[in-house]
Amino acid sequence: MDRPVKRRAALLALANASLLCMARPVFASGPPPRVVFLNPGEAIERGTGQQWQLVSHFMQVAAKTFGMQLEVLYAERDHLLMVRQAREVAERTDAPDYVVIVNEKMAADQMLTALARSRAKVLLIHNDLTPGQRRAIGNEREGIANWIGTATANAAQAGYRLMQYLYQRVSPAGAQVIGITGDPNTPVSLERAQGVDAFLSHEQDAHTCQLVFGDWSYADSAQKARVLMARYPHANLIWAANDAMALGAMSAVTERHAHVLVGGMGALQEALLSIVNGGLAAMVAGDYFIGAWAMVLLYDYHQGKDFAASGGVRQKLDFLRVIHRENATQYYDAVFAHGQSLNFGVYSKCLYPSPGPYDFGLQRLLTTVPTLS
Amino acid sequence: MHLSLRHALRSLGLHAKLMLALAVLVAIVAGSSAYVVAEHERDRRESALELRASRVADLLSHSLAQPLWNVDRAAIDEQLRALAPNPELVEYTVTATNYGVVSTVKGPAANEHADTVVRARPIEFTPPGDAPREQIGEVRLVYTRALAEQAIGAARRSILWTVAAIVAALYIVTFVLLKRMVREPINRLEEMVDRIAGGDLLARCVVESGDELGRLATRVNSMAERLRQSTTLLRENERKYRGIVENALEGIFLLERSGRLTEANPAMAQLLGYRSPAALMAAGAAASYGLPFDAAQTSRLFEVWRAEGEIVGFELRLMRLDGVPIWVELNARGVSVDGSEPALLEGLMSDVTARKHVVENLQQHRDQLEREVAERKRTEAELRVSRERLRQLSAHQEAIREEERKRIAMEIHDDLGQLLTALKMDVSLLRMHLADDSAALRKADGMRELVEKTIGIVRSVASHLRPAALNFGLASALEWLAHDFTRYAQIPCHFHLEGPEPHLPDPSATAIFRIVQESLTNVARHANASRVDVTLRNVDSAIELTIRDDGQGFDVAAAREGYSYGLLGMTERARLIDAELHVESAASAGCVIRLYVGEKTVVSSG
Numbered sequence: 016m017d018r019p020v021k022r023r024a025a026l027l028a029l030a031n032a033s034l035l036c037m038a039r040p041v042f043a044s045g046p047p048p049r050v051v052f053l054n055p056g057e058a059i060e061r062g063t064g065q066q067w068q069l070v071s072h073f074m075q076v077a078a079k080t081f082g083m084q085l086e087v088l089y090a091e092r093d094h095l096l097m098v099r100q101a102r103e104v105a106e107r108t109d110a111p112d113y114v115v116i117v118n119e120k121m122a123a124d125q126m127l128t129a130l131a132r133s134r135a136k137v138l139l140i141h142n143d144l145t146p147g148q149r150r151a152i153g154n155e156r157e158g159i160a161n162w163i164g165t166a167t168a169n170a171a172q173a174g175y176r177l178m179q180y181l182y183q184r185v186s187p188a189g190a191q192v193i194g195i196t197g198d199p200n201t202p203v204s205l206e207r208a209q210g211v212d213a214f215l216s217h218e219q220d221a222h223t224c225q226l227v228f229g230d231w232s233y234a235d236s237a238q239k240a241r242v243l244m245a246r247y248p249h250a251n252l253i254w255a256a257n258d259a260m261a262l263g264a265m266s267a268v269t270e271r272h273a274h275v276l277v278g279g280m281g282a283l284q285e286a287l288l289s290i291v292n293g294g295l296a297a298m299v300a301g302d303y304f305i306g307a308w309a310m311v312l313l314y315d316y317h318q319g320k321d322f323a324a325s326g327g328v329r330q331k332l333d334f335l336r337v338i339h340r341e342n343a344t345q346y347y348d349a350v351f352a353h354g355q356s357l358n359f360g361v362y363s364k365c366l367y368p369s370p371g372p373y374d375f376g377l378q379r380l381l382t383t384v385p386t387l388s
Numbered sequence: 389m390h391l392s393l394r395h396a397l398r399s400l401g402l403h404a405k406l407m408l409a410l411a412v413l414v415a416i417v418a419g420s421s422a423y424v425v426a427e428h429e430r431d432r433r434e435s436a437l438e439l440r441a442s443r444v445a446d447l448l449s450h451s452l453a454q455p456l457w458n459v460d461r462a463a464i465d466e467q468l469r470a471l472a473p474n475p476e477l478v479e480y481t482v483t484a485t486n487y488g489v490v491s492t493v494k495g496p497a498a499n500e501h502a503d504t505v506v507r508a509r510p511i512e513f514t515p516p517g518d519a520p521r522e523q524i525g526e527v528r529l530v531y532t533r534a535l536a537e538q539a540i541g542a543a544r545r546s547i548l549w550t551v552a553a554i555v556a557a558l559y560i561v562t563f564v565l566l567k568r569m570v571r572e573p574i575n576r577l578e579e580m581v582d583r584i585a586g587g588d589l590l591a592r593c594v595v596e597s598g599d600e601l602g603r604l605a606t607r608v609n610s611m612a613e614r615l616r617q618s619t620t621l622l623r624e625n626e627r628k629y630r631g632i633v634e635n636a637l638e639g640i641f642l643l644e645r646s647g648r649l650t651e652a653n654p655a656m657a658q659l660l661g662y663r664s665p666a667a668l669m670a671a672g673a674a675a676s677y678g679l680p681f682d683a684a685q686t687s688r689l690f691e692v693w694r695a696e697g698e699i700v701g702f703e704l705r706l707m708r709l710d711g712v713p714i715w716v717e718l719n720a721r722g723v724s725v726d727g728s729e730p731a732l733l734e735g736l737m738s739d740v741t742a743r744k745h746v747v748e749n750l751q752q753h754r755d756q757l758e759r760e761v762a763e764r765k766r767t768e769a770e771l772r773v774s775r776e777r778l779r780q781l782s783a784h785q786e787a788i789r790e791e792e793r794k795r796i797a798m799e800i801h802d803d804l805g806q807l808l809t810a811l812k813m814d815v816s817l818l819r820m821h822l823a824d825d826s827a828a829l830r831k832a833d834g835m836r837e838l839v840e841k842t843i844g845i846v847r848s849v850a851s852h853l854r855p856a857a858l859n860f861g862l863a864s865a866l867e868w869l870a871h872d873f874t875r876y877a878q879i880p881c882h883f884h885l886e887g888p889e890p891h892l893p894d895p896s897a898t899a900i901f902r903i904v905q906e907s908l909t910n911v912a913r914h915a916n917a918s919r920v921d922v923t924l925r926n927v928d929s930a931i932e933l934t935i936r937d938d939g940q941g942f943d944v945a946a947a948r949e950g951y952s953y954g955l956l957g958m959t960e961r962a963r964l965i966d967a968e969l970h971v972e973s974a975a976s977a978g979c980v981i982r983l984y985v986g987e988k989t990v991v992s993s994g
Contacts, residue, residue: 225515227458238490239459245487246524 174210189220915939
């Protein structure tokens with residue numbers, strides 16, 4: 016089965032690429048593909064950070080790049096609402112071509128089940144299904160045939176890199192680490208922590224004092240950091256699983272005037288400003304591009320270049336990079352100051368055919384920005 | 389105050405007393421029960437509060453371990469808030485080690501300033517892996533006691549109200565029951581008893597029940613019945629005794645110490661010549677109570693009463709209305725009004741004037757009789773002296789006669805006997821001179837027989853005049869006499885001597901001998917006996933002689949009345965020697981004659 020599909024996809028990709036090259040960004044024929052993104056976050060930032068707004072934002076940028084139509088439905092961090100939204104989408108007579116969903120709070124299986132009735136193709140992003148969920152409903156393109164793929168960031172790698180950087184910063188004192196990750200039901204929380212552990216396990220003078228689960232919020236993280244610093248007075252590193260938590264932890268460190276380095280994942284504006292201002296030590300940036308990467312994959316898929324041929328249906332994308340004081344300003348300018356002009360087209364294998372799996376290295380994106388180039 | 393309380397208690401009715409006692413009892417019991425229950429309730433609630441606080445603290449110390457380990461303030465808050473609606477809660481505080489307060493939840497009782505229960509528990513957590521268990525914080529809870537106190541107060545009030553309600557209900561029920569069952573029946577009983585006491589002896593209580601009150605009513609009824617009967621009897625008796633008093637022949641009166649008559653019966657008035665007792669008492673009053681007893685008589689009567697305790701047969705001379713003096717006999721006793729000195733004399737009085745006169749006559753007759761008796765006594769004495777002299781004379785004559793007999797017997801025996809013996813010897817000598825078978829010899833033989841007969845006769849005469857044996861003592865004489873009697877009368881006669889032979893003066897021995905002799909003669913003549921026993925007992929200086937036969941006997945009294953000279957003679961002989969003679973006999977029972985010779989006679993013999 017795979018071979019004819021791949022062949023056909025390859026042919027289609029070639030054709031599309033040639034078309035794109037001539038009449039970009041207009042599709043050669045038919046209406047533009049419609050994508051619905053069931054965003055678990057908030058439409059307006061209310062304390063859990065801008066993460067999901069940025070995801071939508073860069074998806075929009077990508078959609079504009081590829082001439083796709085994007086509809087974002089915010090679930091306001093309410094996974095039940097999210098499931099209802101999925102059902103609503105599934106029952107639409109005028110079904111979209113693609114639905115992008117997130118396994119927020121383990122709700123993806125319900126959404127997949129709901130959407131199985133729909134004609135729309137489903138791409139799962141950001142959080143993969145847990146092994147248990149997969150055992151229950153199967154894998155992509157199996158039991159639920161319209162679930163065409165999964166695209167997640169290699170969160171473990173992000174954790175690994177962050178800790179690697181932070182460890183270097185505190186060397187040779189050794190690392191006494193406090194981890195504040197997200198809720199335990201979200202797989203990415205664990206993956207990030209596993210990455211951290213993976214690095215620390217290699218180092219003799221590094222040790223995790225405690226890893227705590229948080230609710231992704233600033234206040235919670237600040238609270239946790241305060242208590243944990245009291246609990247572990249010798250800790251010298253804190254990492255947090257998102258921006259808000261990193262900033263929260265940073266506030267606690269600042270309060271205590273503690274000599275503790277704080278790093279995190281996410282790298283939103285505020286965190287970047289903090290890095291620039293000498294607050295946070297480092298952030299692993301790029302999570303919010305996952306939506307954009309999904310748009311790339313869907314674009315290619317829609318153009319007949321199935322991403323299954325380039326890395327498989329489960330795309331574990333290693334694109335996150337550590338932003339620290341030295342590169343923070345540049346990154347900020349590229350992503351936030353000139354975010355509208357980011358060109359995601361460079362990643363399309365349809366537009367820029369290349370062998371092998373997708374390479375979503377951020378450097379490629381940042382170099383497209385005029386000011387950086 | 390104390391007295392007035394006691395007075396108030398005493399003046400309470402039975403119902404009120406019972407109710408008071410019940411109220412006090414129930415109040416004490418209920419009060420102490422309520423107190424105990426309230427205290428128990430208080431302890432229970434307080435310990436429940438503390439237990440609750442401890443349990444919640446323990447629960448939180450466990451349930452907060454994971455959230456605090458993970459520093460999930462939201463989860464901690466959520467847990468604390470879940471337990472926060474407890475109205476007793478002042479606050480929950482969770483502190484982290486080395487950090488301070490992580491979460492505080494104020495409860496509804498946050499503003500209470502009352503006493504509190506505080507529980508603090510460590511929060512411990514065992515980290516994953518083989519790390520040791522460590523204390524990561526502490527949970528502290530503060531519960532107010534105010535609600536428990538309020539609840540205790542409410543419980544106490546409700547207990548008190550309940551107890552009060554129960555007591556009140558009990559009181560009311562008991563009040564009504566007691567009123568129905570005790571007070572009203574008692575009131576009815578009281579009313580009936582009042583009626584009975586007021587003289588309505590036909591009133592009867594209604595017996596309403598079989599309890600004590602019913603029984604009391606029955607008893608009151610039976611008492612009333614008996615009272616009625618006794619009152620009837622009393623009236624009857626009063627009527628009877630009034631009749632007796634009214635109709636008595638004796639005067640009956642009540643006399644005061646002042647001399648005033650307070651009561652008198654018609655007989656009394658009649659005795660003193662008045663028409664009626666009223667007239668008598670009016671006359672007494674008119675005479676300043678000098679009637680019918682004058683002042684001296686009245687005080688005398690009271691004195692006698694005081695001295696002797698009663699007045700029995702006291703005679704008084706009174707004056708009738710018509711001026712005729714009368715004698716009255718008065719019996720009286722004091723009537724004490726208040727148990728002390730008698731104020732009244734209650735007396736009976738009868739006219740003894742006639743009897744008085746009779747007594748005076750009798751007195752005169754008695755005096756005359758006394759004089760006659762004295763004269764007679766003098767004569768009797770003279771007679772006794774005369775008789776004594778006669779007796780002495782008789783004794784003397786007897787002695788002379790005996791002496792004479794003795795002399796004659798001796799002379800006959802000695803002189804005539806010697807002569808006859810001589811004659812006999814002469815005849816015998818003469819016979820020797822006569823040829824055999826001659827007429828002269830036969831004549832001489834005849835003469836010798838005649839002489840011998842004569843000698844026998846002489847001896848017999850002498851012996852009868854005075855037995856020679858008497859010269860050898862009484863015992864020998866009596867033995868001889870018995871032998872002689874046996875021989876002549878052909879009746880076996882036995883003589884028995886018990887004790888030593890007595891020594892008696894000759895007259896006495898002779899008298900005794902003569903008595904025995906007379907007795908045996910009587911036996912031979914009249915007794916038709918088959919055996920005679922003569923027993924002489926000489927014991928202790930006295931002599932008892934018994935002559936006993938088994939003959940036909942005789943009536944002793946009749947024999948004495950018939951002037952049996954034999955008996956008379958024996959008696960006289962005995963008297964002369966100061967001895968006693970007893971004759972015992974009856975028809976077909978033989979005869980026993982006993983003679984006691986006293987000590988004097990026997991001793992004088994010595």
